[in-house]
Amino acid sequence: MVAQNAAAMWNALRGIVCVYKPAEASVRKLRRDLIMKICKGLNEVDENQYYRPFKPHTSNATELIQQSVDRSVDLRDHPLVYGPKFDELDLSLSWSNFLGWNTSGVLLFGLRSGTQSARYIRENRSSRAYRIKGVFGQATDTGFKNGKVVERSTWRHIKPFHFDKILSAMQAAHQKKMFEMSGIDMQSQLAYELAAQGPIRPINSKLPIIYGIKCIDYEGPEFTLEIQCINEYETYLVGLIHEIGVRLHSTAHCTAIKCIRHSYFNLDHALLSRHWDLKNILQNIRMCNRILAENEHVLKQTSIALR
Amino acid sequence: MFPCILKQVTKNRTAVKRGYSTFKEVEKNSTSVTEMIKNELSLLKDGNIESTDRPAEKLLSTKESRETSIEPSVDYVKTLNQSTVRDYTGVYPYVKQGSVFASSINESDFLKELLKLGVNFYELERNLETIPFILGLRFEDVKDHIIFLRELGLEKHIIGQIITKNPFIFKEDLENLNVRVNYLQYKKFTNNMILRILEKNPNWLSYSTQDIDNKLGFFQNNFNLSGDEVRFLTVRCPKLITYNPEKIKLNIFVLKEEMGLLQEEMKKVILKKPKIFMNGQKRLLNTFDYLHNTMKIPIETIVEIPEILTCRQSRLKQRHLFLEKLGRAQYNPKKPNYVALASLVADSDSNFATELAKSSITVYNEFLKSL
Numbered sequence: 001m002v003a004q005n006a007a008a009m010w011n012a013l014r015g016i017v018c019v020y021k022p023a024e025a026s027v028r029k030l031r032r033d034l035i036m037k038i039c040k041g042l043n044e045v046d047e048n049q050y051y052r053p054f055k056p057h058t059s060n061a062t063e064l065i066q067q068s069v070d071r072s073v074d075l076r077d078h079p080l081v082y083g084p085k086f087d088e089l090d091l092s093l094s095w096s097n098f099l100g101w102n103t104s105g106v107l108l109f110g111l112r113s114g115t116q117s118a119r120y121i122r123e124n125r126s127s128r129a130y131r132i133k134g135v136f137g138q139a140t141d142t143g144f145k146n147g148k149v150v151e152r153s154t155w156r157h158i159k160p161f162h163f164d165k166i167l168s169a170m171q172a173a174h175q176k177k178m179f180e181m182s183g184i185d186m187q188s189q190l191a192y193e194l195a196a197q198g199p200i201r202p203i204n205s206k207l208p209i210i211y212g213i214k215c216i217d218y219e220g221p222e223f224t225l226e227i228q229c230i231n232e233y234e235t236y237l238v239g240l241i242h243e244i245g246v247r248l249h250s251t252a253h254c255t256a257i258k259c260i261r262h263s264y265f266n267l268d269h270a271l272l273s274r275h276w277d278l279k280n281i282l283q284n285i286r287m288c289n290r291i292l293a294e295n296e297h298v299l300k301q302t303s304i305a306l307r
Numbered sequence: 308m309f310p311c312i313l314k315q316v317t318k319n320r321t322a323v324k325r326g327y328s329t330f331k332e333v334e335k336n337s338t339s340v341t342e343m344i345k346n347e348l349s350l351l352k353d354g355n356i357e358s359t360d361r362p363a364e365k366l367l368s369t370k371e372s373r374e375t376s377i378e379p380s381v382d383y384v385k386t387l388n389q390s391t392v393r394d395y396t397g398v399y400p401y402v403k404q405g406s407v408f409a410s411s412i413n414e415s416d417f418l419k420e421l422l423k424l425g426v427n428f429y430e431l432e433r434n435l436e437t438i439p440f441i442l443g444l445r446f447e448d449v450k451d452h453i454i455f456l457r458e459l460g461l462e463k464h465i466i467g468q469i470i471t472k473n474p475f476i477f478k479e480d481l482e483n484l485n486v487r488v489n490y491l492q493y494k495k496f497t498n499n500m501i502l503r504i505l506e507k508n509p510n511w512l513s514y515s516t517q518d519i520d521n522k523l524g525f526f527q528n529n530f531n532l533s534g535d536e537v538r539f540l541t542v543r544c545p546k547l548i549t550y551n552p553e554k555i556k557l558n559i560f561v562l563k564e565e566m567g568l569l570q571e572e573m574k575k576v577i578l579k580k581p582k583i584f585m586n587g588q589k590r591l592l593n594t595f596d597y598l599h600n601t602m603k604i605p606i607e608t609i610v611e612i613p614e615i616l617t618c619r620q621s622r623l624k625q626r627h628l629f630l631e632k633l634g635r636a637q638y639n640p641k642k643p644n645y646v647a648l649a650s651l652v653a654d655s656d657s658n659f660a661t662e663l664a665k666s667s668i669t670v671y672n673e674f675l676k677s678l
Binding site for chain 2: 081087274
């Protein structure tokens with residue numbers, strides 16, 4: 001199934017790859033690691049074969065051609081002289097959603113021409129789901145567990161009933177905001193038709209909107225929330241937990257943030273960094289490309305409605 | 308200090324003196340080089356560019372490599388300014404790594420000879436300073452160095468590795484190299500030990516005898532090592548000896564003051580796992596913090612199995628949490644169902660999941676995604 005030829009593999013490395021980002025690692029580091037592992041894998045496939053053309057900045061070169069070179073005459077292509085055939089600078093790779101340092105979960109990378117798809121996914125503002133863990137009773141200066149505790153409070157008065165009430169109020173406020181942010185007169189026919197379609201996406205990529213927020217687990221001071229949202233970022237989610245704590249007449253801080261879904265990609269599709277080898281990456285690219293082909297609107301949005 | 312004998316120091320000094328005499332010879336040589344450059348530049352001016360088999364950039368770099376010992380002659384600079392020849396050394400940072408040597412390997416017999424030894428030119432080009440240095444050398448300049456290394460008993464490919472890692476070994480005077488090897492022999496390092504030291508630490512021969520003696524003395528004093536133990540440590544991890552002393556001092560501080568290890572315990576650690584002293588200070592502390600405060604492993608155990616300190620905190624965390632979830636996080640060897648710390652750190656993920664955690668790799672993968 002997987003080609004045994006580095007040139008064929010290189011030519012197949014196009015599209016989206018879905019990886020798992022652990023907490024306490026930067027996206028930049030993951031990108032560097034992924035590039036390094038792919039290039040290392042490619043260089044090990046067939047060590048004695050030469051490929052042309054191979055000049056600096058071949059990132060846009062479409063196809064590689066296999067070519068035999070007489071090594072006794074021309075030493076320029078000798079692996080000890082020219083270095084590895086697949087240079088890390090030649091592989092373009094960009095992320096489509098940025099996860100902060102403390103966030104773990106699904107991360108999409110675009111490889112070579114897939115960087116374009118990664119950009120479209122980002123600009124089309126697809127929805128994401130998060131699972132956030134928090135603790136009542138302590139507020140930290142960063143809002144996350146690694147910060148210094150700056151305030152302590154009681155939390156035993158908080159019952160699941162209060163919790164649900166405040167969360168549904170928040171969700172309702174966000175739904176109202178969602179229609180306001182669409183930039184349409186609320187009394188018009190168009191606004192009615194839009195509302196009939198269901199939730200809609202904001203016009204701006206800077207405004208975080210929450211579509212669904214619910215508590216899935218509440219034990220002792222610890223709780224877990226599941227949030228469906230758009231345009232969010234790590235500090236926003238951390239701030240949200242803090243706000244929930246304050247509204248419940250207590251304090252709270254985050255202990256874990258995990259992205260469990262990004263448009264149609266979820267944790268089952270994500271590759272653990274241990275599995276980053278050529279075979280798995282190529283399989284993952286094929287799978288992600290299939291998902292993108294099945295759901296065209298991820299790349300090409302025609303409607304404002306949330307899908 | 309490591310029993311340093313005065314005689315040895317004086318021997319080194321004489322070597323330095325001899326070094327001066329050779330430097331003078333270099334100066335003589337270099338005047339002939341400048342003359343040669345002048346001649347070739349005049350040829351270039353006349354338009355016989357194709358007739359010169361050496362490109363001008365090489366000549367310039369020849370000049371540069373000698374600059375360590377002599378001042379550039381005024382005449383040479385004048386001719387350079389008058390001529391249209393360009394200095395290409397400024398271009399090196401902007402071309403792809405590996406392409407400078409690739410462009411000249413077919414013409415240069417010297418580079419071909421180095422390639423036969425297995426020198427990795429791609430790696431050499433990582434340090435831009437080596438490009439003009441290597442291009443400025445001739446085979447006659449380095450022949451004796453290579454013969455010297457070969458006579459020590461080093462394999463051909465290992466000489467190639469040494470040159471790849473430390474091309475500036477060619478800058479060293481041959482007699483100095485000899486003195487440095489003699490010093491090791493004098494300190495009762497056997498021939499095999501010396502070969503291992505040179506193989507594992509290609510920079511070793513670039514340090515003067517005085518430096519090496521000080522460094523060995525530093526380890527002996529700080530860890531109360533006997534002569535045999537110093538030799539053992541040196542052979543076990545030759546890179547540690549020439550490692551940045553400031554960083555080692557910092558790590559000694561981490562182990563002694565922040566972790567609270569005793570002097571004898573430090574000695575045990577350095578003899579068992581010298582690599583720990585080359586790790587980053589923050590990383591070391593993070594791992595220790597997790598081991599001692601979260602996993603509740605006593606310092607005595609850490610000293611017995613110091614390799615657990617080299618493990619990354621995130622990896623330790625993943626495995627410990629998995630074991631804790633299964634109820635198997637039991638690290639006390641005196642109680643039943645104990646998990647060996649050494650294999651907790653060293654095993655591969657699949658081995659860990661099946662052998663230590665008595666679970667399966669798919670469950671472990673699922674667990675990692677739930678973190």
